[in-house]
Amino acid sequence: MNLTITDVRLTPILVADPPLLNTQGVHQPYTPRLIVEVETAGGVVGVGETYGDTKYLELARPFAQKLIGRQVGDLNGLFVVVEEVAVDRSRVSGQVDVGGLRGVQTADKLRLSVVSGFEVACLDALGKALGLPVHALLGGKVRDAVEYSAYLFYKWADHPEGVRAEKDDWGAAVDPAGVVEQARRFKERYGFTSFKLKGGVFPPEEEIAAVRALARAFPGHPLRLDPNGAWSVETSLKVARELGEVLEYLEDPALGTAAMAEVAARSGVPLATNMCVTTFAEIKEAFTKDAVQVVLSDHHYWGGLRNTQQLAAICRAFGVGVSMHSNTHLGISLAAMTHVASTVPDLHHACDSHYPWQSEDVLTERLTFDDGKVTVSDAPGLGVDLDRDRLAVLHRRWLEDDGSLRERDDAAAMRIADPGWVTPTVPRW
Ligand SMILES: O=C([O-])C(=O)C[C@H](O)[C@@H](O)C(=O)[O-]
Numbered sequence: 001m002n003l004t005i006t007d008v009r010l011t012p013i014l015v016a017d018p019p020l021l022n023t024q025g026v027h028q029p030y031t032p033r034l035i036v037e038v039e040t041a042g043g044v045v046g047v048g049e050t051y052g053d054t055k056y057l058e059l060a061r062p063f064a065q066k067l068i069g070r071q072v073g074d075l076n077g078l079f080v081v082v083e084e085v086a087v088d089r090s091r092v093s094g095q096v097d098v099g100g101l102r103g104v105q106t107a108d109k110l111r112l113s114v115v116s117g118f119e120v121a122c123l124d125a126l127g128k129a130l131g132l133p134v135h136a137l138l139g140g141k142v143r144d145a146v147e148y149s150a151y152l153f154y155k156w157a158d159h160p161e162g163v164r165a166e167k168d169d170w171g172a173a174v175d176p177a178g179v180v181e182q183a184r185r186f187k188e189r190y191g192f193t194s195f196k197l198k199g200g201v202f203p204p205e206e207e208i209a210a211v212r213a214l215a216r217a218f219p220g221h222p223l224r225l226d227p228n229g230a231w232s233v234e235t236s237l238k239v240a241r242e243l244g245e246v247l248e249y250l251e252d253p254a255l256g257t258a259a260m261a262e263v264a265a266r267s268g269v270p271l272a273t274n275m276c277v278t279t280f281a282e283i284k285e286a287f288t289k290d291a292v293q294v295v296l297s298d299h300h301y302w303g304g305l306r307n308t309q310q311l312a313a314i315c316r317a318f319g320v321g322v323s324m325h326s327n328t329h330l331g332i333s334l335a336a337m338t339h340v341a342s343t344v345p346d347l348h349h350a351c352d353s354h355y356p357w358q359s360e361d362v363l364t365e366r367l368t369f370d371d372g373k374v375t376v377s378d379a380p381g382l383g384v385d386l387d388r389d390r391l392a393v394l395h396r397r398w399l400e401d402d403g404s405l406r407e408r409d410d411a412a413a414m415r416i417a418d419p420g421w422v423t424p425t426v427p428r429w
Pocket residue numbers: 020021022101102198226228274325326327328
């Protein structure tokens with residue numbers, strides 16, 4: 001079996017996204033993703049998916065060229081080769097800014113975010129070539145299904161008038177009643193039993209009221225609130241006092257390890273993060289200061305499925321919980337998340353996924369949630385098939401875009417509705 005990589009195809013696409021609100025603004029009507037295909041001399045094709053903004057494409061293109069002639073099973077080599085690709089320094093700030101819903105922005109992290117799409121594609125190809133599911137290549141599943149939580153968002157019924165968009169059927173959710181209604185639908189449609197509300201949108205009192213309404217409507221169900229670091233330490237402590245009884249955890253209430261450590265020390269509520277621990281380099285300080293009790297991994301920016309397993313092992317050693325974060329993603333990534341999550345022994349919290357918000361996909365068959373869970377596929381590779389016609393349609397949308405949607409920019413999308421909008425400084429409350 002010849003496992004030499006002979007071709008790597010990169011297809012940037014724009015996928016429909018509803019008007020979901022977060023502390024920065026609102027989601028654009030279409031968001032960029034990159035689909036990676038790795039083909040071997042034996043004719044096997046593996047697929048991966050990652051961020052599709054220009055800064056990722058700029059790295060992915062030269063990286064793809066360097067992989068031709070290498071072995072698809074040389075996963076460690078991906079991390080060596082990517083170091084040879086220069087990162088445009090103007091693309092990284094080295095800071096956690098409020099635009100960084102995913103934490104610090106570094107050259108390494110940019111590279112890892114690109115590698116992850118290729119690592120998944122290589123694992124898919126390797127699995128298909130060997131007749132083994134990706135979870136087997138990762139050491140084997142320890143569960144047959146992976147549980148996800150309902151990812152609730154404040155949202156408008158529609159994107160601003162005059163903006164080209166796909167219509168969704170979720171309606172508006174801008175108050176406690178709307179949030180509860182959205183949660184009911186999530187439960188009805190997918191069977192989710194835990195709920196996460198994306199906060200940092202309205203003043204904390206309104207978000208506290210929404211979580212209380214959820215607690216009344218779904219007694220005993222795990223609840224989370226995530227304002228993406230929008231609150232001060234004092235506000236975080238107030239919310240923790242008011243909601244401590246009903247929250248499974250509070251996610252990134254305040255920005256940065258020092259602030260998180262203070263909130264953790266002064267409140268009894270467990271804190272989760274996908275903002276202050278987003279790289280291996282950030283682990284030591286955060287764990288030493290006991291700043292977080294749950295790390296929400298994301299294989300995209302941690303550098304793939306095997307790095308996610310390494311993160312889980314470190315968390316285990318420190319008695320810190322692990323679960324998964326998600327941004328807008330398609331079925332390839334949901335399959336990848338499910339494979340890796342199935343191999344992590346102590347996964348004690350339902351993982352996040354935006355997938356229910358994505359009405360479009362590039363697969364011949366969408367993945368489904370049953371009782372809030374995705375069944376772990378035992379088919380070779382990821383167990384998904386690319387729909388080339390759909391891929392072409394979504395790529396055409398990217399080609400035809402004048403450039404305004406090719407970079408995800410929630411603040412710019414908000415300015416269409418509210419021309420005076422500027423990305424809020426933090427703490428916002
Ligand atoms: O858990 C989180 O912090 C996120 O999911 C960040 C995301 O960027 C989310 O807020 C979004 O896409 O609006």
